[in-house]
Amino acid sequence: MVLSPVIGKLLHKRVVLASASPRRREILSQAGLRFEVVPSRFKEKLDKAAFATPYAYAIETAKQKALEVASRMHQKDLRAPDVVIGADTIVTIGGLILEKPADKQDAYRMLSRLNGKEHSVFTGVAIIHCCSEDGQLDTDVCEFHEETTVKFSELSEDLLWEYIDSGEPMDKAGGYGIQALGGMLVEYVRGDFLNVVGFPLNHFCKKLVELYCPPHREDVQRVKHDSIPAVDTFEIASEAAQGDEGCGPSRAGVHGHTGQAPAGPQGPDTNGLVENPPPFPSDLLDLIDGFKASKALFTACKLKVFDVLKEEGPLKAVDVARKLNASVCGTGRLLDVCVALGLLEKTDTGYGNTQLASRHLASEGACSLHGFVAYNDEHAWTVFTDLESAVRQGPRAAAGRPAEDPSQSRDQRLRFMRAMHGLTQLTARQVATAFDLSRFASACDLGGCTGALARELAREYPRLKVTVFDLPEVIEHVSSFHPEGRQPERLRFVPGDFFKDDLPDAQLYILSRILHDWADDRVHELLSRVSRSCKPGGGLLVVETALDERRAARASLPAALNALVRAQGRERSLAEYRSLLGQHGFRDVQVAQAGDRLDVVLGTRASSAP
Numbered sequence: 001m002v003l004s005p006v007i008g009k010l011l012h013k014r015v016v017l018a019s020a021s022p023r024r025r026e027i028l029s030q031a032g033l034r035f036e037v038v039p040s041r042f043k044e045k046l047d048k049a050a051f052a053t054p055y056a057y058a059i060e061t062a063k064q065k066a067l068e069v070a071s072r073m074h075q076k077d078l079r080a081p082d083v084v085i086g087a088d089t090i091v092t093i094g095g096l097i098l099e100k101p102a103d104k105q106d107a108y109r110m111l112s113r114l115n116g117k118e119h120s121v122f123t124g125v126a127i128i129h130c131c132s133e134d135g136q137l138d139t140d141v142c143e144f145h146e147e148t149t150v151k152f153s154e155l156s157e158d159l160l161w162e163y164i165d166s167g168e169p170m171d172k173a174g175g176y177g178i179q180a181l182g183g184m185l186v187e188y189v190r191g192d193f194l195n196v197v198g199f200p201l202n203h204f205c206k207k208l209v210e211l212y213c214p215p216h217r218e219d220v221q222r223v224k225h226d227s228i229p230a231v232d233t234f235e236i237a238s239e240a241a242q243g244d245e246g247c248g249p250s251r252a253g254v255h256g257h258t259g260q261a262p263a264g265p266q267g268p269d270t271n272g273l274v275e276n277p278p279p280f281p282s283d284l285l286d287l288i289d290g291f292k293a294s295k296a297l298f299t300a301c302k303l304k305v306f307d308v309l310k311e312e313g314p315l316k317a318v319d320v321a322r323k324l325n326a327s328v329c330g331t332g333r334l335l336d337v338c339v340a341l342g343l344l345e346k347t348d349t350g351y352g353n354t355q356l357a358s359r360h361l362a363s364e365g366a367c368s369l370h371g372f373v374a375y376n377d378e379h380a381w382t383v384f385t386d387l388e389s390a391v392r393q394g395p396r397a398a399a400g401r402p403a404e405d406p407s408q409s410r411d412q413r414l415r416f417m418r419a420m421h422g423l424t425q426l427t428a429r430q431v432a433t434a435f436d437l438s439r440f441a442s443a444c445d446l447g448g449c450t451g452a453l454a455r456e457l458a459r460e461y462p463r464l465k466v467t468v469f470d471l472p473e474v475i476e477h478v479s480s481f482h483p484e485g486r487q488p489e490r491l492r493f494v495p496g497d498f499f500k501d502d503l504p505d506a507q508l509y510i511l512s513r514i515l516h517d518w519a520d521d522r523v524h525e526l527l528s529r530v531s532r533s534c535k536p537g538g539g540l541l542v543v544e545t546a547l548d549e550r551r552a553a554r555a556s557l558p559a560a561l562n563a564l565v566r567a568q569g570r571e572r573s574l575a576e577y578r579s580l581l582g583q584h585g586f587r588d589v590q591v592a593q594a595g596d597r598l599d600v601v602l603g604t605r606a607s608s609a610p
């Protein structure tokens with residue numbers, strides 16, 4: 001069975017799982033499928049006696065669940081999803097269907113009935129393909145079921161009640177969950193384990209292959225029946241080619257193999273075997289699409305989607321659109337993308353922020369990264385379009401300016417300060433506590449910007465006096481970042497240029513995200529000024545995202561590109577920072593991590609000059 005081409009075909013479809021079960025959600029995600037979750041409101045009250053078999057009942061329930069979601073979504077959004085997946089799991093023993101227990105006594109009755117015996121678990125699955133024409137919803141249903149046999153051990157009353165009292169049985173068909181504590185009740189399982197958990201992934205995947213990648217007839221014929229394939233061949237899929245179950249999409253399915261494993265006479269499988277195509281490059285496709293996700297996030301932030309939903313959510317797309325003064329269609333799509341990106345949640349009552357979005361993407365709040373997002377959208381985005389020329393010709397060719405370029409406009413400067421403020425607030429505590437700095441009575445944060453780190457240091461070390469030293473045009477705006485107006489008494493702001501002016505006296509100097517902005521000659525110049533100001537026994541704390549092979553490339557390598565497009569500065573490794581501090585008279589250099597993105601290097605000024 002080759003699933004990746006199928007997943008590829010579903011990648012751009014709107015797929016919905018009509019189930020609230022976290023277990024089903026997890027199983028389907030593991031298959032690499034991307035989907036939304038819209039729990040069905042269909043009441044599971046079909047007349048069991050009306051069905052010839054238990055699985056016919058499970059299939060019908062699955063189908064009704066999926067159809068309810070398809071028609072509700074169609075009515076609400078006037079836009080049906082492409083595919084809705086419904087599932088229903090039941091436990092049967094002696095012809096009796098056991099669903100979820102109503103209460104503890106009911107759970108006890110069910111578990112006693114299963115005690116020491118074999119029973120069957122059926123999951124009925126319905127895959128509904130939807131299309132809307134002239135406002136009408138048209139559906140095509142493909143359905144199947146899977147059966148697994150489970151045997152319970154002989155269980156004592158005490159054990160049964162211990163399990164019931166754990167609370168686990170209450171939302172599980174048959175009153176147990178095999179994937180959790182309920183696993184202790186089970187002696188053996190015959191068949192698909194995941195079917196017992198709630199979703200028969202193997203059968204489902206085979207069904208998708210039938211629907212979306214039915215083989216060419218000649219491929220089917222060329223499968224050698226006397227050879228043992230390492231994985232499933234298309235023999236299963238051939239049933240679909242012969243008209244099995246009449247699933248709509250197999251008729252509409254796209255034929256062929258997305259070109260990954262040509263199987264024609266000139267193809268690689270010249271010995272007549274159907275070859276495995278290479279693994280589907282999902283991560284690569286995600287990478288290619290990555291900028292779209294970023295831009296969707298930027299746009300939603302800029303339009304203040306997360307602010308609106310924080311204050312008034314959940315809201316329907318049409319109401320969000322009205323509040324944003326944007327088109328309903330465009331807003332709906334943006335909101336759905338944000339759902340897919342995990343930034344919003346969609347429920348029956350409308351769209352709402354996830355906790356992540358409320359905390360970090362709304363414009364107000366101590367943990368807001370709204371300013372950092374805006375900076376990336378309006379500044380970094382543009383600057384990165386010069387990456388190619390920066391790579392071809394080296395940093396000097398890039399048109400981007402360093403963020404602290406004095407020729408920045410007031411608005412640009414404020415935008416940069418907002419970005420830094422959000423980011424630093426997020427990491428300030430980790431930096432402040434990376435080392436015990438209580439031996440210092442005074443500190444000077446050089447290029448300390450809005451004072452976000454300085455405030456945290458003052459909070460963490462009650463006897464520490466902190467000076468923030470930054471360019472006059474930056475210091476001028478700091479009050480707007482501390483809305484309560486008053487700064488703590490131990491915090492002061494001093495305007496100045498660390499390349500030209502005397503540095504304020506301090507026992508500890510801090511250079512947080514400063515050195516990477518400068519080329520080596522400027523770094524030496526700055527460090528020698530710091531070294532001259534720092535008295536023996538004083539300290540220098542450098543905070544940077546060091547280039548480091550141990551760190552995930554995602555965290556440190558994009559920063560290397562930052563320096564390239566900004567036309568000056570460069571990222572350095574921890575060894576380089578250690579060496580720089582050593583060269584400028586700092587000894588006992590120690591390194592610590594502040595969270596997973598920042599490194600903190602602390603050196604002590606030696607008594608002899610370098």
Ligand SMILES: C[S@@+](CC[C@H](N)C(=O)[O-])C[C@H]1O[C@@H](n2cnc3c(N)ncnc32)[C@H](O)[C@@H]1O
Nearest residue numbers: 404420424447448449470471474497498512513
């Ligand atoms: C990348 S930001 C880092 C801000 C802060 N230290 C942090 O970790 O968030 C660089 C800071 O250095 C300041 N800066 C740049 N050149 C400076 C100079 N010559 N003198 C003083 N500050 C300067 C900028 O204004 C800006 O606030």
